[in-house]
Amino acid sequence: MGKWLEGLRCSSCWRYSPPKTYTSSWECDYFFDDGATISKYVFQGQRKAVSTKFEVRCVRRKLLLEALANELPRGTIRYLSKVVAIEESGFFKILHLIDGTTIKTKVLIGCDGINSVVAKWLGFKEATYTERFAIRGCLELETNHSFEPILKQYFGKGFRAGVVPCDEKVVYWFFTWTPNSQDKELIQNPAKLKQYVLNKLENVPSYVKSFIEKTELDSFHLAPLRYRQPWKLIMGNISKGNVCVAGDALHPMTPDLGQGGCCALEDGVVLARCLAEAFSNKSKKEEKEEEYKRIEEGLKRYANERRWRCIDLITTAYIVGFVQQGNSKLVTFLRDKLFAPLLFGQLLKKSNFNCGKLNIP
Ligand SMILES: Cc1cc2nc3c(=O)[nH]c(=O)nc-3n(C[C@H](O)[C@H](O)[C@H](O)COP(=O)(O)OP(=O)(O)OC[C@H]3O[C@@H](n4cnc5c(N)ncnc54)[C@H](O)[C@@H]3O)c2cc1C
Numbered sequence: 001m002g003k004w005l006e007g008l009r010c011s012s013c014w015r016y017s018p019p020k021t022y023t024s025s026w027e028c029d030y031f032f033d034d035g036a037t038i039s040k041y042v043f044q045g046q047r048k049a050v051s052t053k054f055e056v057r058c059v060r061r062k063l064l065l066e067a068l069a070n071e072l073p074r075g076t077i078r079y080l081s082k083v084v085a086i087e088e089s090g091f092f093k094i095l096h097l098i099d100g101t102t103i104k105t106k107v108l109i110g111c112d113g114i115n116s117v118v119a120k121w122l123g124f125k126e127a128t129y130t131e132r133f134a135i136r137g138c139l140e141l142e143t144n145h146s147f148e149p150i151l152k153q154y155f156g157k158g159f160r161a162g163v164v165p166c167d168e169k170v171v172y173w174f175f176t177w178t179p180n181s182q183d184k185e186l187i188q189n190p191a192k193l194k195q196y197v198l199n200k201l202e203n204v205p206s207y208v209k210s211f212i213e214k215t216e217l218d219s220f221h222l223a224p225l226r227y228r229q230p231w232k233l234i235m236g237n238i239s240k241g242n243v244c245v246a247g248d249a250l251h252p253m254t255p256d257l258g259q260g261g262c263c264a265l266e267d268g269v270v271l272a273r274c275l276a277e278a279f280s281n282k283s284k285k286e287e288k289e290e291e292y293k294r295i296e297e298g299l300k301r302y303a304n305e306r307r308w309r310c311i312d313l314i315t316t317a318y319i320v321g322f323v324q325q326g327n328s329k330l331v332t333f334l335r336d337k338l339f340a341p342l343l344f345g346q347l348l349k350k351s352n353f354n355c356g357k358l359n360i361p
Contacts, residue, residue: 124236132325140169150164242292277301
């Protein structure tokens with residue numbers, strides 16, 4: 001989680017979210033699995049500094065979406081409305097939906113995820129595959145799990161796994177790895193996949209494995225990891241006229257910093273500020289062209305403000321993932337002996353970004 005939650009302080013989302021979130025430690029425990037023995041890395045001597053400066057929270061996506069949706073007037077959200085084409089119409093855009101209906105809009109903000117139609121319209125190519133995959137699971141227990149509120153991560157040869165409680169009864173876990181040619185058939189078979197994960201994690205504490213064991217197969221979510229190559233963001237159009245992209249449509253990244261969704265929320269705070277400014281300068285007898293220009297300027301400001309933040313996160317996440325999930329002897333040696341504190345620090349430091357407040361002073 002990042003400072004975006006503070007950015008939303010003025011809305012009831014802020015009041016709604018924290019009680020539903022579970023502060024999950026000011027520290028991460030690192031375990032390096034090199035076969036028979038597991039050594040534990042803790043932030044000796046720095047714990048206090050870390051705890052006062054940074055914080056890791058587990059925010060459940062469903063609760064956050066509900067909180068955000070509850071802020072909007074009824075009927076604002078239109079579900080099951082897949083955009084299939086975008087048409088120019090003077091100072092407006094016309095969206096063609098899959099059911100044949102059209103929507104005319106002054107501003108088009110593409111938050112349509114990694115396969116964004118709007119990003120394609122702006123000239124971005126498809127997100128790049130990394131060959132890595134992630135499995136995520138969420139276990140909802142009927143009784144308290146008694147698991148301390150700490151994010152624990154485990155590193156093995158060619159894989160990374162982690163477990164974190166979301167609240168007293170819910171535990172989230174993940175496992176990332178690069179499948180080889182034999183593993184590929186596992187991808188089609190959730191039962192075998194579960195067994196594969198458990199075998200890989202044979203050296204982690206049994207209570208951690210039990211969370212995965214108890215997770216139902218239909219709660220296993222498998223995804224290939226993709227990202228936007230940073231240099232495509234240096235040159236690409238984040239906005240054009242009255243169109244822009246935000247969230248994964250703009251900055252798909254590997255999940256190694258846990259910042260993709262947080263970055264999307266930062267986009268939202270900055271974009272809302274830029275657009276509010278554009279609309280608040282409206283004069284009474286304004287021509288459509290003037291309004292279009294102000295929107296265009298607002299979106300340009302948004303693009304400039306977000307470009308390097310996105311590039312930074314995509315690049316750092318990719319490098320952190322490459323090193324942490326290291327397969328070669330050299331990379332695992334460097335990871336275990338040199339980079340652990342550095343990588344851990346990045347995880348916290350990058351999430352501590354201040355995107356400012358939602359309201360204009
Ligand atoms: C394994 C994994 C772990 C992750 N862990 C974290 C984490 O710990 N912390 C974190 O912050 N982030 C994490 N992320 C990233 C996070 O999930 C994404 O960054 C976030 O979901 C992006 O939100 P979004 O709204 O931009 O896109 P999405 O969540 O993909 O939403 C896009 C929406 O657009 C809709 N849509 C798509 N196409 C169209 C269309 N043509 N027309 C209309 N609507 C359309 C979709 O139905 C969907 O509702 C993780 C990602 C992965 C893969």
